[in-house]
Amino acid sequence: MKTKALYTGSFDPLTNGHMNIIERAAKLYDELTIGIIVNPSKKCLFSLEERRRMISDALRHLPNVSVDCFSGLLARYVNDNGFNVVVRGLRATMDFEYEIQMAQMNARLFDETVETVFLMTDPKYSFISSSMIKEVHSLGGSIEGLVPDEILRKMDESIGDK
């Protein structure tokens, strides 16, 4: 059976922490979809379409990885699209409580063939979040090495546009 995995998030922007999880998950599963969520509670720097394009560009070297967007209940998207695995990254113990709650709630909602699988974030990136990346960049700090080069270019352009 082909394994279809999903890695979700807002990815505003995608960071090298996300990239590390994606590259490792792409080796573990036959197909990996990056599901960009429309999260109405987050004020995003990049539009959904901009994020989809930026992420697709940054992941061009991974042939079994595709990018999609979705809104609403994660479990519905997972069940409707026949995913077997939902990949989550754990950066530190601070992520654990939130993630276990979400995984246990999702376990009730997922079809019974679906598992949530956790990968430990590389310690090189365990301190970053998309919000911190945006804050440091907007204040003129360097984020080189923390986001893919394509994303850094777009972020520089977004500052130039303002």
Ligand code: COA
């Ligand atoms: N490296 C670097 N940063 C990482 C990371 C990693 N490996 N993993 C997570 N992060 C960062 C993200 O960039 C994000 O930063 P931000 O809050 O500054 O934007 C933060 O950690 C949280 O990430 P995540 O938990 O993936 O949040 P999200 O908003 O990106 O995605 C969903 C949240 C999509 C997983 C969740 O809201 C969801 O499933 N929503 C659907 C609705 C639903 O079904 N709800 C019921 C759930 S039981």
